[in-house]
Amino acid sequence: MRLEYEKMDINVLIQTLERANDCNHAPIRCEMLLAELNFFKTEFNNKNVLVAGSGLGDDSFKLAKFNKIVLGLEIVPQLLSISKNLKISQEVDNVLFTNTDFVETKLPDKDFDVSVLNMGTMCNFNDTYKMRVISEMLRVSDILYFSFYLPDENSLRSRASMYREEWLQESKIEDVTISNHSGLRSASISKQRVEELVSMCGYKVDFYSINSFTCMAKVY
Ligand SMILES: C[S@@+](CC[C@H](N)C(=O)[O-])C[C@H]1O[C@@H](n2cnc3c(N)ncnc32)[C@H](O)[C@@H]1O
Numbered sequence: 001m002r003l004e005y006e007k008m009d010i011n012v013l014i015q016t017l018e019r020a021n022d023c024n025h026a027p028i029r030c031e032m033l034l035a036e037l038n039f040f041k042t043e044f045n046n047k048n049v050l051v052a053g054s055g056l057g058d059d060s061f062k063l064a065k066f067n068k069i070v071l072g073l074e075i076v077p078q079l080l081s082i083s084k085n086l087k088i089s090q091e092v093d094n095v096l097f098t099n100t101d102f103v104e105t106k107l108p109d110k111d112f113d114v115s116v117l118n119m120g121t122m123c124n125f126n127d128t129y130k131m132r133v134i135s136e137m138l139r140v141s142d143i144l145y146f147s148f149y150l151p152d153e154n155s156l157r158s159r160a161s162m163y164r165e166e167w168l169q170e171s172k173i174e175d176v177t178i179s180n181h182s183g184l185r186s187a188s189i190s191k192q193r194v195e196e197l198v199s200m201c202g203y204k205v206d207f208y209s210i211n212s213f214t215c216m217a218k219v220y
Pocket of ligand 1: 017051052053054055056057058059060073074075076079100101102103118119121
């Protein structure tokens with residue numbers, strides 16, 4: 001499933017990630033990211049944190065402000081290179097970025113306190129891959145937090161508005177999946193399905209509301 005990212009036009013992906021954190025251009029996404037961050041602040045601090053899919057490094061740099069160490073794992077070399085350059089220019093000591101697939105990290109068991117998969121990234125993957133992510137992140141950390149999108153009609157409509165701001169184009173809603181011509185393909189998941197997948201992996205989950213269309217799963 002990670003190949004979807006590798007097939008995207010890299011410049012479009014970079015610009016979209018840049019816009020996502022810019023409240024002037026993508027206020028819905030920006031507020032969602034702020035709500036995710038505020039939630040993380042209530043859940044943990046001074047921990048060793050693994051970021052699954054670090055992109056340009058935005059959430060890694062924010063998490064580093066209130067944690068011991070943050071390691072960002074990223075599969076796309078161009079994104080990794082930008083985040084590494086930002087680390088140098090911003091002189092942040094407690095963040096590291098590495099070119100690692102987050103379903104095959106080769107990290108030692110329980111090396112981290114917490115792992116984080118933000119921005120609803122889990123919704124890009126099929127169920128088999130979701131279970132691989134859950135299993136690998138819980139092998140290397142004590143707790144996994146991942147956000148996901150809810151499948152009801154209002155949630156889907158709000159989410160399409162977020163993508164319009166973020167991708168500068170209309171997206172298509174088909175059943176519970178939202179897609180666009182640039183390679184976006186993000187399905188929604190019910191809490192019940194998340195619970196089933198987590199339970200099949202042998203773990204428990206608690207849910208927290210992030211905004212009207214996003215939920216956070218805490219898996220342990
Ligand atoms: C929505 S972005 C989130 C970026 C970042 N966490 C942030 O807050 O800006 C998801 C990232 O996950 C990366 N990714 C997807 N599959 C991956 C995998 N199997 N291993 C490592 N990174 C992956 C993508 O390349 C992308 O940069």
